[in-house]
Amino acid sequence: MATLEELRGQLDVVDDQIVKLYEERMKICEQVGEYKVEAGRKVFDRVREKEKLQNVASKVSSDFDKKGIQELYQQLMSMSRKLQYQQLVKAGALGRLPFIEIDSLGVEKARVVFQGMEGAYGQAAMKTYFGEDCNSYSVRTFRDAMEAIEEGAADYAVLPIENSTAGAVNEVYDLLVEFENYIVGEVIIPITHTLAGLPGAQLSELKRVYSKAEALMQTTRFLEEHSDWQQISVANTAIAAKKILDDQDRTQAAVCSAYAAKVYGLEVLEDNINDESGNCTRFIIVTNQKVFLKGAKKISICFEVPHESGSLYHLLSHFIYNDLNMSKIESRPIEGRSWEYRFFVDFEGNLEEPGVKNALRGLREESRSLKILGNY
Amino acid sequence: MATLEELRGQLDVVDDQIVKLYEERMKICEQVGEYKVEAGRKVFDRVREKEKLQNVASKVSSDFDKKGIQELYQQLMSMSRKLQYQQLVKAGALGRLPFIEIDSLGVEKARVVFQGMEGAYGQAAMKTYFGEDCNSYSVRTFRDAMEAIEEGAADYAVLPIENSTAGAVNEVYDLLVEFENYIVGEVIIPITHTLAGLPGAQLSELKRVYSKAEALMQTTRFLEEHSDWQQISVANTAIAAKKILDDQDRTQAAVCSAYAAKVYGLEVLEDNINDESGNCTRFIIVTNQKVFLKGAKKISICFEVPHESGSLYHLLSHFIYNDLNMSKIESRPIEGRSWEYRFFVDFEGNLEEPGVKNALRGLREESRSLKILGNY
Structure with missing residues (x-):
């Protein structure tokens, strides 16, 4: 039996030949590419690729090798397609982009919509991206924001797409498919939830806690210590904070930002109740034009x-x-x-x-x- | 310039040689595998693979080909590893499985836990899998169910993992990572939501609708026609139905199954309010042993x-x-x-x-x- 070193020597000899043939093959593919550029033929030829796969499989004997050589050729053919696409780009034959490159979003004059109300995390994200004094208004749902953009009632919408703990905001993903609106920017902001109630309220007297479903999820560990509290989900954390102010009921509290608590005159009963520290949410900036920033x-x-x-x-x-x-x-x-x-x-x-x-x-x-x- | 047919002829010649060398290479790899089985050496050799990639890249001239040949060799080396793993399996050198194969789950004697209460979809899934008369009890949260299994208080738990419309049940995915419990079965049941209220209640007098957050999401289109209704999320749809019965308030309704409505003596005010027809949920059966069914x-x-x-x-x-x-x-x-x-x-x-x-x-x-x- 050959030693490991002898076998590896044999592999090296075979590999030198494979590498040489690979380079030769790519040179021929380049010529095929030149032909395709000139003749305006499509790069991807399903029939030809299928034939090639059958052909190489027919030339090896074991089932393992039949499968293997086909995998290998799928990769090889994908590479030659890539080469040929590059040739099309070089020849200027790929045509123009459906998206238009722009130098700036013109944020100074922009009208921006966010979901929720005064004190919402979405508003904080918007101010971070567009500045403190941007011309803005709010709508009740993500869908409302998408519709405002589609109709041109607003230039940009700010929508949450992903939270570092809770994961994707599924509804926004679905709306991106449904509407012909496009992402032109993103901004990440930290999310720190507090439990906020009427000034002087005690944890022991609480019966109900209001918040956005995601915020309730992100504070599960804290809330599980108080499993007698009823959890009520509302559209966003700011609405929850406003409800506590409006109802003037000391048995109610909201899970919201310290900022929202301040806006609605609430007292922070428990600070930073997130399950995770370092929780943050990524917001996207959406518009109705097919544009992208340089x-x-x-x-x-x-x-x-x-x-x-x-x-x-x-x-x-x-x-x-x-x-x-x-x-x-x-x-x-x-x-x-x-x-x-x-x-x-x-x-x-x-x-x-x-x-x-x-x-x-x-x-x-x-x-x-x-x-x-x-x-x- | 060569015609497309001439170029393809040249490719065929090169390919015949590549295929031959591929087969030769795999034969040598098989001998390497035999050596590794005997010597008890690991299949995956990071250092050797890295050297090989550097070596093949050094033998071609263009950047495109350097990247391409490395991709190709990553695939080739992955194939020889696969071949060598197969040799280990044949030689009985892969050792025993951490999971034990069993013939049946012994469902007749099993004690099963589901999340929610009488009338929950989880109960329906459980009865579908374990039979109408199975020995069961319910807990309040998914976590409670996982803990019951871990402690052995129950033999199996039935938990929702995915809905055909809403997607993954994230919390259950996270719990599968956290607990050392294992999936041993699955069952898919159709989800048809209704709006159920007190007998004689009218849509026009409703002010609040209770349900599980996912069910509210799955009936968004219907609920958006009644945007004045407050949406309150509770742990599951059966709790929502029970609340309507308990409160005896004609301005409240629940989004729940027709089954849950019947259990709690409610009237179906609007049948089948799902956004999607064909909505179904996949439930998994979880246990604390590392077993799998034959x-x-x-x-x-x-x-x-x-x-x-x-x-x-x-x-x-x-x-x-x-x-x-x-x-x-x-x-x-x-x-x-x-x-x-x-x-x-x-x-x-x-x-x-x-x-x-x-x-x-x-x-x-x-x-x-x-x-x-x-x-x-």
């Missing part, structure tokens, strides 16, 4: 995955083959189709980059209902 | 992904290389670490299969905190 470096997309083994995996390969770092992947059920999913992916990049163009073109051909949600 | 065909796992470009992608390759069909992928924030995620993956397979063993071994080596949540 230098934008993050792209959000969503797509549906056909029902085939490995589909998701092969779609993800477009990010890798184009060197794009995925920062997030979320799945959401598709409305009306049980156990089918829509994926939301965030990755680093700008719509002007060839690698991004390549990946999006590949994704559009191989997925269903690809939508670019924004570049910011 | 013939189980679905595996749930979770793992954390290190912070490196492409990590998630490379982890997913283990499913593909072992022919395992992923049916679901969910990401959840990791507690206490902002914007880091834990992934939950469901895939088809049984823990006895070599392909599953291979994939799990690879995943364990390359991910962080891999946990097998169950095989069912």
